[in-house]
Amino acid sequence: MSTTSVKAWESIYFPKDINIKYGEKETKLKLKEKNQYIPRNKSRIMFLKFKKNKMAIIGLIIMLVLIFCGIFADFIAPQSYREQSLSLKNQGPSSNFWFGTDEFGRCILSRIIYGARISLKVGIISTGISVLIGIIIGSISAYYGGFLDQMLVMLMDVMWAFPAILLSLIIVAIIGASLNSVIIAIALSYWVQYARLIRGQILSLKNELYIEVTRSLGANDSTILWRHLLPNAIVPVIVSATLGMGSAIVTEATLSFLGMGAQPPTPSWGSMLSNGRNYLFIAPWSAIFPGIVTIITVLGFNLFGDGLRDILDIKMKE
Amino acid sequence: MMIPVFIICSLVIFLILHLVPGNPVDNLLHPGSPPEAREELIKEYGLDKPIYQQYIIWLANIFKGNFGVSITEQRSVSELLLLKLPNTVVLGVASLLICFILGVFLGVVSAINQNTIIDYIGMVIALLGVTVPTFWLGLMLMLIFSVNLGWFPISGYGDFKSLVLPAVTLGLAGAGLVARITRASMLEIAQKDYIAIVRAKGISNTQVIAKHIFRNALIPIITLLGLRLGWIVGGAVTTEIVFNRPGLGRLLANSLFRRDYPVIQGTLLLLVFAVMMGNLIADILYAYADSRIRYN
Numbered sequence: 322m323s324t325t326s327v328k329a330w331e332s333i334y335f336p337k338d339i340n341i342k343y344g345e346k347e348t349k350l351k352l353k354e355k356n357q358y359i360p361r362n363k364s365r366i367m368f369l370k371f372k373k374n375k376m377a378i379i380g381l382i383i384m385l386v387l388i389f390c391g392i393f394a395d396f397i398a399p400q401s402y403r404e405q406s407l408s409l410k411n412q413g414p415s416s417n418f419w420f421g422t423d424e425f426g427r428c429i430l431s432r433i434i435y436g437a438r439i440s441l442k443v444g445i446i447s448t449g450i451s452v453l454i455g456i457i458i459g460s461i462s463a464y465y466g467g468f469l470d471q472m473l474v475m476l477m478d479v480m481w482a483f484p485a486i487l488l489s490l491i492i493v494a495i496i497g498a499s500l501n502s503v504i505i506a507i508a509l510s511y512w513v514q515y516a517r518l519i520r521g522q523i524l525s526l527k528n529e530l531y532i533e534v535t536r537s538l539g540a541n542d543s544t545i546l547w548r549h550l551l552p553n554a555i556v557p558v559i560v561s562a563t564l565g566m567g568s569a570i571v572t573e574a575t576l577s578f579l580g581m582g583a584q585p586p587t588p589s590w591g592s593m594l595s596n597g598r599n600y601l602f603i604a605p606w607s608a609i610f611p612g613i614v615t616i617i618t619v620l621g622f623n624l625f626g627d628g629l630r631d632i633l634d635i636k637m638k639e
Numbered sequence: 640m641m642i643p644v645f646i647i648c649s650l651v652i653f654l655i656l657h658l659v660p661g662n663p664v665d666n667l668l669h670p671g672s673p674p675e676a677r678e679e680l681i682k683e684y685g686l687d688k689p690i691y692q693q694y695i696i697w698l699a700n701i702f703k704g705n706f707g708v709s710i711t712e713q714r715s716v717s718e719l720l721l722l723k724l725p726n727t728v729v730l731g732v733a734s735l736l737i738c739f740i741l742g743v744f745l746g747v748v749s750a751i752n753q754n755t756i757i758d759y760i761g762m763v764i765a766l767l768g769v770t771v772p773t774f775w776l777g778l779m780l781m782l783i784f785s786v787n788l789g790w791f792p793i794s795g796y797g798d799f800k801s802l803v804l805p806a807v808t809l810g811l812a813g814a815g816l817v818a819r820i821t822r823a824s825m826l827e828i829a830q831k832d833y834i835a836i837v838r839a840k841g842i843s844n845t846q847v848i849a850k851h852i853f854r855n856a857l858i859p860i861i862t863l864l865g866l867r868l869g870w871i872v873g874g875a876v877t878t879e880i881v882f883n884r885p886g887l888g889r890l891l892a893n894s895l896f897r898r899d900y901p902v903i904q905g906t907l908l909l910l911v912f913a914v915m916m917g918n919l920i921a922d923i924l925y926a927y928a929d930s931r932i933r934y935n
Contacts, residue, residue, distance in 0.1 A: 476647075479644055479647045482644065482911050482914050483648075483869075483907075484869040484870060484872050485873065486876070486877075487873050487891075487910065490892070491655065491903075494896070495655060495656070571770075574772055575772060575773075575774060575877055578774050578877070579876075579877065579892065594774070594775060594778070598778055598881075601781065601782055602786060608775075608778050608779075609782075612772070612779070616767070616771050619770040620766065620767075620770045623769065624766075
């Protein structure tokens with residue numbers, strides 16, 4: 322074997338760098354050593370792509386900080402979220418109270434840290450429920466087709482005609498203002514987007530050859546649907562759900578702002594904003610900081626979701 | 640397809656409000672009034688009939704243009720709606736204009752300067768537009784321009800000055816998504832083969848961008864125009880509450896608190912109708928903008 326052919330062989334199996342395409346950009350992953358293997362493992366490639374995507378990393382960090390704050394709020398928060406000291410009311414940011422105090426003299430920073438719990442709870446549970454509803458209705462509709470599909474699509478069209486924030490407002494108004502009804506309302510208002518997504522995915526997958534093979538091997542409907550179709554259709558839903566958690570958090574804040582959400586003294590960011598609105602002239606910080614934290618949180622979910630979409634290379638309509 | 644969906648929407652609106660506990664006439668009664676008075680009121684508003692009869696009567700009346708009478712205010716619902724509608728329409732149109740002009744401008748500028756500092760700044764603004772809650776943006780604009788600078792009134796309606804802040808609030812929040820889609824669509828079209836051919840013909844860069852890329856990139860933006868209507872309707876509720884503007888959104892929120900069924904139903908029906916018309920207009924504009932699409 323001549324040296325040149327060895328070199329040619331080497332350059333195929335040990336290339337200097339690999340081009341990985343995602344989104345619009347083409348990123349070069351430099352390999353540290355010449356003899357390093359190209360990662361053939363799919364998850365390894367995804368991890369490398371993720372490391373390259375700065376925005377997604379920022380999003381992930383924001384999400385992790387939020388989760389950390391939510392879990393360890395009791396240890397991080399400098400004060401209690403409900404301890405009032407009326408002598409210290411409406412004080413501006415200082416070394417004792419970094420974000421100032423509200424109209425009852427409660428520490429705004431502590432309330433914001435405890436509020437992370439509420440936002441996370443609403444974001445995760447309500448999105449979880451709506452994804453679940455969406456998956457069940459969307460996949461059944463696509464898989465069985467026919468009259469059932471027509472009816473379910475009609476139902477989705479009807480739900481689609483209601484703006485989501487309006488729908489959740491109505492549902493909360495009907496079942497009574499509390500945090501749990503906010504979660505239910507958000508779950509019932511946002512499932513349509515997941516149902517549509519999964520329906521489209523399964524419609525395009527169900528005529529694939531491997532499904533036919535599975536069926537000819539004697540698999541029944543539920544095996545095909547849950548074991549074979551769903552795992553292949555789920556990825557865009559995961560991305561969409563990450564973005565959806567951001568909108569769920571904003572919706573919760575909006576409902577609480579309208580007085581339809583978590584009731585006092587629960588430290589929801591939205592209800593803090595609602596109180597801060599009344600003191601806009603004398604204590605603007607009580608309206609500024611909860612808003613900024615909400616924005617950063619939602620930004621985190623959006624950046625991570627966008628990054629995830631680029632990494633998994635999914636074409637999705639915004 | 641639209642009419643059955645609209646009728647089902649009306650059924651949904653009717654049912655969810657009637658199957659819940661709590662009778663609207665309870666808000667009208669003074670504490671300690673005799674049960675006969677309550678019975679009388681229930682009879683007067685037709686709430687004692689079976690629910691399907693109530694629905695049929697209600698639907699038949701709507702097709703006659705009669706939305707019923709408000710329970711808490713002694714006025715007809717159509718009168719209330721007509722009173723509040725202009726305020727919301729003005730707000731909606733103004734914010735839709737701001738949303739699209741600003742969004743398309745931002746998107747085009749970002750796309751032309753792809754991967755430069757201008758692009759990054761534009762996209763950060765767009766991302767903020769997507770994430771900032773409408774009501775908070777409203778509060779901050781109010782804080783800066785009304786409380787500190789005193790340029791615009793804090794609340795009120797009717798004149799141009801009081802429209803500026805609410806319309807900007809709603810428009811800015813919507814502009815983010817428009818900018819992102821404009822940019823993505825422009826960049827996608829710019830990679831097409833026919834753009835390369837146009838460029839090879841020697842047509843100037845400005846002309847290529849304005850005549851060939853931009854016009855083709857408009858198609859998804861036009862679709863978005865119709866779909867944004869629902870979003871504007873939702874955003875109008877919070878914006879009207881923040882800025883204390885009398886409009887459909889505030890009417891709806893107030894009636895929800897008071898459980899004033901006829902008003903809630905009428906307002907919702909009008910809003911849902913507006914959203915559905917928006918989707919229809921989007922479809923029509925879509926076919927108009929893209930000559931490849933033909934509906935039979």
